[in-house]
Amino acid sequence: MVFENLFRTLRTKVGELGKASSQGLIGYLCVVENNRGNIPNLAxxxxxxxxxxxxxxxxxxxxxxxMTIPNWPISLWKVRxxxxxxxxxxxxxxxxxRAIKVLERLPAYKVFGEVDTGLCNVLEFAQRMTLDQAIVxxxxxxxxAHEFYNLAWHRWLHHNPTQSNGYTKDYEGILDIGGLKAGSPVGTALTLIHNVLFDxxxxxxPENAYVHEDDGTPHLGSPWNKANSALNGAALSFGASxxxxxxxxEEMRRPMREVSQSLVDQIEQKLRQSEH
Structure with a gap:
């Protein structure tokens, strides 16, 4: 089979390129739970x-x-x-x-890597954020904070060189770099956090959430834009420590700690457990 010949040498662990078998290509299906489209409940x-x-x-x-992940939460499936x-x-x-067979459900955090680093918790926090929390x-x-954020990006890019010359100094506000498979030190997490918080x-x-450019393009207004930057920093600190x-x-995690000590404790516990 064409698929078998094309993919037969690839490894099969989660996160790598889908594998082929005599029964068809094995890959991954992402279902956005609040926008399932024509996808029924899976098992x-x-x-x-x-x-x-x-x-x-x-x-x-x-x-x-x-994988393109337009929103959160998701369910993640290995399929044929x-x-x-x-x-x-x-x-x-x-x-x-046209047709697939569902093989197994995978933990949603697998879209960010093999280890649960707490990025799902940051996303869920963004989904529930109040105005008071955004202010804090x-x-x-x-x-x-932007210096630590930039440094993390530069250290990551040292291991993941890019052909893009457009981003070389300041990564503040950058969510993803085209031309790189991962896109950022935490994959699609920064883009997802922005999308979730934007909504x-x-x-x-609604009266103050957005500011608009002359052409009508909306952006997050104050304090949501700075809250977004704080969440991005926290996401990098947990997912790319x-x-x-x-x-x-410490500085990247401090804003979230001021809002929710219990949430930060929970994420840091996951990180400690992953090290054993």
């Missing part, structure tokens, strides 16, 4: 067949690191592609399918 062993080659297709990703669409009509790292986060973000700000503070010095870790 291992279920065969899902759209009964047509017309869109919307079932998208099977080959690699968790390049039974009926790939022909022709595929793209060059992306995924397969459009913005207030307690250190004045030199939450509009729900709880190896790129921080002890002082940087």
């Amino acid at each position: 291992p062993g279920l065969v899902l067949d759209n009964k047509t080659d017309a869109p919307p297709w079932i998208i099977v990703d080959h690699d968790l690191r390049t 592609a039974l009926k790939p669409i022909k022709p595929q009509g793209h060059q992306g790292n995924y397969t459009r399918c 986060l913005s207030k307690f973000r250190a004045k030199n 939450q700000a509009g729900r709880v503070d 190896e790129f921080f010095d002890p002082e940087g870790l």
